[in-house]
Amino acid sequence: MKEFFENKRFRIFVLIILDFIVVYLSAMLALILRFDITTIPQEYYDGAVRSLPVYFVITIVVMWIFKLYNRVWTYASLSELVAVIKATLLIGVLFVCYHVLFQINMPRSYYFLICAFMATFFSCSRFAKVAIKNYKESRKSKNIRNYVMLIGAGSAANILLNELKSTAPDTVVVCAIDDNPNKKNKYMQGVPIVGNRNAIESSAKKYGATEIIIAMPSADAKSIREVIELCNKTGLPTKILPAVSSTLTSSLSKEIREVRYEDLLGREPVQVNQKGIHEFLHDKVVLVTGGGGSIGSELCRQIVGNVPKTLIIFDIYENCAYDIQNELKRNYPDVHIETLIGSVRDYDRMEDIFKEYKPNVVYHAAAHKHVPLMEDSPNEAIKNNCLGTLNVAKLADKYEVDNFVLISTDKAVRPTNVMGASKRICEMIVQSFANESQHTKFAAVRFGNVLGSNGSVIPLFLKQIENGGPVTVTHKEITRFFMTIPEAVSLVLQAGLFAKGGEIFVLDMGEPVKIYELAENLIKMKGHTPNGDIKIEIVGLRPGEKLYEELLMDEEGLSKTENQMIFIGQPIDFDEEKFFNELDDLIESAENNVPNIKELVTHVCTTYIITDNK
Numbered sequence: 001m002k003e004f005f006e007n008k009r010f011r012i013f014v015l016i017i018l019d020f021i022v023v024y025l026s027a028m029l030a031l032i033l034r035f036d037i038t039t040i041p042q043e044y045y046d047g048a049v050r051s052l053p054v055y056f057v058i059t060i061v062v063m064w065i066f067k068l069y070n071r072v073w074t075y076a077s078l079s080e081l082v083a084v085i086k087a088t089l090l091i092g093v094l095f096v097c098y099h100v101l102f103q104i105n106m107p108r109s110y111y112f113l114i115c116a117f118m119a120t121f122f123s124c125s126r127f128a129k130v131a132i133k134n135y136k137e138s139r140k141s142k143n144i145r146n147y148v149m150l151i152g153a154g155s156a157a158n159i160l161l162n163e164l165k166s167t168a169p170d171t172v173v174v175c176a177i178d179d180n181p182n183k184k185n186k187y188m189q190g191v192p193i194v195g196n197r198n199a200i201e202s203s204a205k206k207y208g209a210t211e212i213i214i215a216m217p218s219a220d221a222k223s224i225r226e227v228i229e230l231c232n233k234t235g236l237p238t239k240i241l242p243a244v245s246s247t248l249t250s251s252l253s254k255e256i257r258e259v260r261y262e263d264l265l266g267r268e269p270v271q272v273n274q275k276g277i278h279e280f281l282h283d284k285v286v287l288v289t290g291g292g293g294s295i296g297s298e299l300c301r302q303i304v305g306n307v308p309k310t311l312i313i314f315d316i317y318e319n320c321a322y323d324i325q326n327e328l329k330r331n332y333p334d335v336h337i338e339t340l341i342g343s344v345r346d347y348d349r350m351e352d353i354f355k356e357y358k359p360n361v362v363y364h365a366a367a368h369k370h371v372p373l374m375e376d377s378p379n380e381a382i383k384n385n386c387l388g389t390l391n392v393a394k395l396a397d398k399y400e401v402d403n404f405v406l407i408s409t410d411k412a413v414r415p416t417n418v419m420g421a422s423k424r425i426c427e428m429i430v431q432s433f434a435n436e437s438q439h440t441k442f443a444a445v446r447f448g449n450v451l452g453s454n455g456s457v458i459p460l461f462l463k464q465i466e467n468g469g470p471v472t473v474t475h476k477e478i479t480r481f482f483m484t485i486p487e488a489v490s491l492v493l494q495a496g497l498f499a500k501g502g503e504i505f506v507l508d509m510g511e512p513v514k515i516y517e518l519a520e521n522l523i524k525m526k527g528h529t530p531n532g533d534i535k536i537e538i539v540g541l542r543p544g545e546k547l548y549e550e551l552l553m554d555e556e557g558l559s560k561t562e563n564q565m566i567f568i569g570q571p572i573d574f575d576e577e578k579f580f581n582e583l584d585d586l587i588e589s590a591e592n593n594v595p596n597i598k599e600l601v602t603h604v605c606t607t608y609i610i611t612d613n614k
Contacts, residue, residue, distance in 0.1 A: 012069045016060060018125045023055045026117035030110050047104045051095070058094045062087050068126070081123060088119040146171040149209040149236075151200070151227055153178035153193045156241060157215040160256075161189050174207040197230055204234040213256060214240040228259055232524035259525055277493045280361075281306040284402075287359040288313055289344055289392060290366030292320025295407055298489040299363050300324055304332045312357055313339045315366070344388030347395075354399040363492060364392050365407045367423070372542045374419040378597045382590035385422035386583065389429050397437045403496045406430045406444040408504070413446075414607050421601050421608035425583065427504060428605075432576045434502035443499035445492045446569070447483055447507050457515065461522050470535040471519045474542055479512035491566060498561050504569040505561075579604065 027048045031040050063069055066087040071080060092115035099106055148164070150157055153176045164171055176188055179196045186193050194203045204212070212231045216224065224240070231238040239256050286303050290296040291313035297320070304311050311328070315321040318341050325339040338357070342349040344366045353359075367385045368374055374381040389406060396404040408427050411420030427444045434442035457480075464471045483491075487507070495505040520530040528534040561568060582604045589600055602608050 015063075015069050015125070019059050019063060019122070020056055022118060022121040022125065023059050024052060026114045026121060027052065027055065029117050030113035033113055034107055034109050044106055044110070047099075047106055048110075051098065051104060054098055055095065058098070059091055062091050062094070068122075071126075080126070084122050084126065085119055088115055088122060091115075091118065145210075147208050147210045148173045149200070149204055149207065149212045150176040150191070150215055151197070151212060151231070152176070152215040152219075152241075153180070153183050153188050154216070154218070156217050158188060160213070160215050160241060161191065165189075174209055175203055177203065197227055200227075200230045201233050204236060209234075209236060212236050212238045214238065214259075217241055229521065231259075232521055235524070235527075235529065237527055238525070276497050278306045280403075280497050281308050281493070283307070283309045284360040285310045285357055286312065286361045286363070287353070287357070288363045288365060289315075289388075290364075290407075291315050291339075292317050292322075292324055293365060294485060295488055295492075296363075296365040297324040298485045299365060299492060300328060302486075302489050302493060303363075304328050304335050304337070307335060310336045310338060310357065312353065312359065313337065314342065314344075314353065316341065316343045343384075344392055345383055347391045350391050350395055354395045354401075358399060359396075359401055361403045361405075361496060362392065362396050362401050363405050363407070363496075364389060366392075367407065367426075369409070369419060371411070371417045371419050374422070375417055375542075378418040378601070379590040379593050381418050381422040382586060382597060382601070385419070386425050386429070387587050387590070389426040390583070390587070393429055393433045393442065396440050396442075397433055400439040402440065403499060404430070404433075404440050404442045405492055405496045405499065406442075407492060408444045408446040410446060410448045414609070415605065416609050416611045418598055418601060418608075421605040424605045424607065425586075425601075428574065428579060429583070431502050431571045432579065434571075435576070437501070441499045441501045443495050443501070443503045443505060445495045445505045447488050447491060448480060448512075457518070458522070461519055462526075465523055465526050465528065465534055468534070470537040471523065472537050472539045473516050473519050474539055476516045476538055478515045478541070480515060482513050483507060494566060498566070498568075502571050504571065506567045506569050 031044060031048060035041070035044075066083050068083060068087060092111055095114070096111055098104075146168070148171055150161065150173050157176065161173055164173060173191050176191050176193045177195060177197060177200055178184075178193050181196070183193045184195055194207075200212075203209075212234065214224065214227055214231065216227070219227075228238065228240075238259050240259050241256050281303055286308045288296050288299050288303065288311070291300050292315035296313075296315065300311060300313055301324075313321055313325055313328075321339050321341060325337060328335070328337055340353060342353075344350060344364075366388055368381050393404060395401075406426055409420065409423050411417065412424035412427055413420075415421040415424055427446075430442045430444050433440070461471050491505065491507050495503070498505065516536065519536050523530045523534045523536075530536055586597075586600050586604050590597055594600070598610050602610065
């Protein structure tokens with residue numbers, strides 16, 4: 001029975017019957033309104049009744065031409081209403097033509113009245129489903145759980161608003177925010193646009209918002225960060241619609257995600273020459289030392305996407321290497337991947353690898369990087385970072401590797417800890433080999449803290465928040481540069497493409513981020529109140545820790561590359577013979593585990609300043 005009533009032919013039949021009734025009622029009401037029910041002249045009444053069959057035929061034909069019998073009226077909109085009005089006007093014109101042709105006299109006002117009644121009744125009969133649907137939805141309003149404030153009132157927000165109406169029955173958008181002053185006090189699909197970003201906090205309270213969605217996919221990163229910080233002041237959970245390239249084919253509501261810490265960077269993500277990188281790595285043998293670590297594993301992911309001849313994952317930690325090997329073999333079954341276990345300190349083990357596989361490109365990511373741990377075990381920093389880099393650089397030169405790229409750090413600039421000093425020594429090793437090598441192009445890449453990497457501050461803060469606090473910050477004024485893991489790796493790959501020999505590549509990472517403010521934002525992102533339900537505790541600078549990191553020493557200067565966010569720090573000249581003599585002594589002392597290794601480090605890395613932050 002239900003299928004019968006939902007049958008298309010049955011629905012058309014019902015609409016035709018309704019149109020007959022509408023035409024009859026409109027004709028009678030037009031006469032009644034023109035004269036009065038008791039004083040309608042017999043001539044006009046007979047003319048109207050005699051014309052009804054013709055009215056019916058004209059109506060059906062016009063309605064069919066305008067496709068008003070086969071539309072989905074459940075979702076009728078303004079375009080359907082316009083079509084009904086146009087059809088009614090044409091019907092009225094044809095009624096007049098019929099009466100003139102057959103000399104049927106009717107009052108002029110009759111034609112205006114019948115058209116008005118028909119337009120009203122035609123619309124009512126067809127928009128009844130919409131009214132019923134809206135009524136049912138209003139009855140469901142008791143079940144609404146989310147009252148959303150929308151940040152942005154552009155095309156993306158408009159599409160998103162439509163999708164939320166159809167896909168999220170428990171959600172209603174109560175207001176919108178937009179910085180365009182011309183949009184203030186206007187409406188977007190019935191949603192009031194109440195002001196610019198300065199009205200976020202007050203409007204959230206006024207309209208009872210329970211959630212905020214940032215729908216500004218084309219906004220720059222700085223604006224996004226500023227808006228997120230304003231949203232955080234409301235204490236409401238905030239989601240974001242990121243920049244999407246497939247807005248015409250994908251569902252925007254499915255693209256909405258939680259605000260991530262990457263959104264707090266406040267700068268545009270680095271863009272690289274993907275075509276050039278593909279040509280650089282395609283069909284090459286590529287070795288990644290430290291391939292199981294945070295940076296190394298992402299390097300492997302991006303390298304394997306460029307279809308190298310062989311990818312060699314080298315790491316001392318077999319569990320991490322095993323995990324990335326399985327991931328890559330699952331996603332790229334056609335790429336030849338070798339996973340090898342060993343230490344970069346072991347020259348003979350490394351030489352066996354270079355001799356057997358003859359790599360074309362080497363990315364040297366293997367290193368100890370944790371500042372406080374290396375302060376307690378400084379000899380290990382020298383053994384792993386300095387000796388390891390020296391071994392891999394020697395073998396890259398000996399076996400005529402095309403490109404060697406060292407992963408360095410901003411902590412190598414005027415270092416105040418042994419980890420940073422050891423990485424500065426690594427940069428000097430690379431620079432020296434770049435000056436002497438007849439074949440290999442040596443370069444280093446220097447960047448700041450990597451968001452989400454093992455041992456970095458973000459996972460620590462998130463874990464502390466999850467455990468109910470406190471979140472520990474070493475100093476209220478401490479700042480750091482930040483970048484995402486994919487950005488860091490993209491920079492490393494681009495460096496190999498740009499390298500001519502001896503460069504230190506530096507990323508423009510925007511303004512440094514205050515760690516205390518980062519902690520506050522992360523706490524707010526998780527729906528808590530800083531120093532309310534989650535305390536922030538100042539614990540003091542750790543040994544070797546600086547308040548401010550730098551990306552360049554004054555002497556290095558900057559020169560541009562093709563990529564506007566990547567720069568080259570010019571190498572600083574030094575006595576290479578003296579350097580290697582002192583480096584050999586330093587490595588020998590580290591291997592003998594001498595107690596005063598930090599003093600010896602200052603002889604090799606003259607910019608290193610020993611500190612004691614207690």
